[in-house]
Amino acid sequence: MVITVGLVGNPNVGKTSLFNRLVGARQYVANWPGVTVSKIEGATTWLNDTLHIIDLPGTYTLSSQSADEKVTRDFLFYTPPNVTVLIADSVNPQQSFYLLIELLELNSNVILVMNSIDEAKKLGIKINKFELQKHFGVPVVFTSAKTGEGIDELKNLIVEVARGKHIKKVVFDYGDLESIILKIEKEIPDSILTNKRFAAIKFLEEDKEIQKILSPYIKIDYSIVKETSTLIPSIRYSHVENIIKEAYSGKSLNYQRTINDKIDHILTHKFFGIPILLVIMYLVFKFTFDVIQPISDYLESLLSLLSSYIKSFGNNTFISLISDGVINGVGGVLVFIPNIFALFFALGILEESGYLPRAAFVVDRIMYKMKLSGRSFISLLLGFGCNVSSIMSTRGLPDEKERIGTILVSPFISCSARLPVYLMITSIFFNKYKGEVLFSIYALSILITALSAYIINKLFFKGEDVPLVMELPRYRIPTLRNIFIYMWNKGSHFIQKAGTIIFAASIVIWFLSYFPSKGHIETSYAAYLGKIFVHLLKPLGFNWQIATALLFGGVAKEVIVSSLSMLYGFAESDLISAQSLLSQSISNISAYALLVFILLYIPCFATLASIKSETGSWKWVLFSVLYSFTIAYIFSLLVVILGNLIF
Amino acid sequence: MTLDKVPVGAKVKVININNSPIKHRLLGIGIVPNSLIEVVRGSPLGDPRVYRVFNKLISLRNSEASSIEVEFLNDYIPLSLASDGEYIISAFSAGQQFLKKISLLGLNVNSNISIKNGEIYFKGKKINLGHGMKEKIFLRRL
Structure with missing residues (x-):
């Protein structure tokens, strides 16, 4: 028999660790339909049954206010699983029990899992299992996702509950309100909703959807x-407090308090909090983009060796397809993989340990003005390395408005791939003021990112704030097991979803640059497109070579350098001939406009592919392309107009 | 009084939660009428702040905390907001240095003080305390 199991719980109760314990690394990550909330599923066999487990988004209530809450509520309400498992925190159970009462008003096939039981024992907290079973009317199991205690017992219970055992319906009494609840229950027609008590209570709680x-x-x-x-x-x-009085005894929680408070005192300190955050982010950066880089470089050189080896067999269309199209396409995906996995390894440590919410807490004030919250700060900062990493990291953001907003603005953060292009242009045109010009571009990058975050929120989310009602969980020592599963899940998602799009785009680009003239780029379809495209860019003072190079820059921004060198016919390292050729064709003002344009115009294919895979919709991809192109055009044009007025 | 106005270190009781898009989440997290909240610390820029609700640490922006109406516990009124009357000092919420400074003045937990016309008197003598210090001294009304 296949048993569907929904895992429900507050954020930070160790739900994901328990899920990892239940299904191991065989997990499938997707999005819930229509929203960017992650849907994580996995299956495991237990004795003669298959347990199909769905890890529902963490929530405090079953109301329908935020996207995450709505996903969990709708799933339990409209498609109830065979068994619902509520995961509670044994150390601080109040909020968990509150959710359990709501859940029991909705579904009855529930198991209460008292997780982190090892921590509770260590603290000297005693929990009476039978009191809990009596008051909630559901089977209770003590588990520890850390030691693996109670996991087999839980699987046994799931099978038993699915077969109809153990359930004793407990009704939680609302005193004087019962008469109103009953009155509403009677007025609900049978054809509308079947779970009338839940609906009546939610109605009285001002739940918008039920109302x-x-x-x-x-x-x-x-x-x-x-x-x-x-x-x-x-x-x-x-009710919760009464049940805890009956079921809990032993030591209070003062010990845990002081240790946590001491760490918090340093990490969120008035003066040291922000510097510590910056140092930690620097280390993440260093690890993701520097320490790991040799692996990417090695992969890249391996692929280019392979490509030239294949080319040595001759020069025909098929060989070019393999060496320039396929290998480039595979390479385009491969070079990202070490960085993406390293990124999730580092983020996994920050998230597991409990630091990430503290980081958000420390910088929230800065992000609030842009209609984001402190949580998006880290994602955006990563964009200076690579926008793909930036977008991939938004999966951790709990608010959908913020997730979409961050995904859409992160391409404006000037990634490291753009730097070689800036360097070439500044050394040709602004050699004396290199530092100042580069600084102005980076400042513009931050300005446009902030401005766009605000505009996008106004456009799509009516200027609503992203709330920061957020728990700062107890600090925990991260386990390698959880970090590896975290890294593997998120990393492989990138390979599957973004990888295919990047690969396909590379083949298309090969086609455009190879045909019809078999490899002569100056007479290819791409150059032809560039010559059409240039009409649009004339007001900015760009010529067709630049227009074509910008088209190729869509593949990856650093490609602009090699494309310009091919189209103008100078060696990439030969700055002097590049200088004379380029400075003849565009003015200094247009060169600065070109820098601005390169910063802002369409995100590269890898970034667009990530936007598609993370938002699940081409609508946002299209918006991103049109919006960024418009912004790029407006600002570059402003540069040209103002520049001509002043100089 | 709303929660965002309560000084760090103080403990308060929730009276009501005003309507806002996050009302349900606040209620679910345990911020319900009659529950106790302690203001634990502020962030480096003063906003948001961390609150203790049923032993969990919850961060709220000041704009979010302003939708929560609270009142002081009778035995935990910050000196900075106490009205005229006779009091006993019930607690201090600060570090070593503050405790040293305050004990130089002779003030301890269980010391009797009185407030007249907003001035503080200890053993019949008027004492001057800065606003920051007053926020760290908690009183029980006699």
């Missing part, structure tokens, strides 16, 4: 609903 469905049928004074919306959670918490 929308039910308002035509319910006659009620809405001033009552205003009161019940805070009263119901209050009553639930008083």
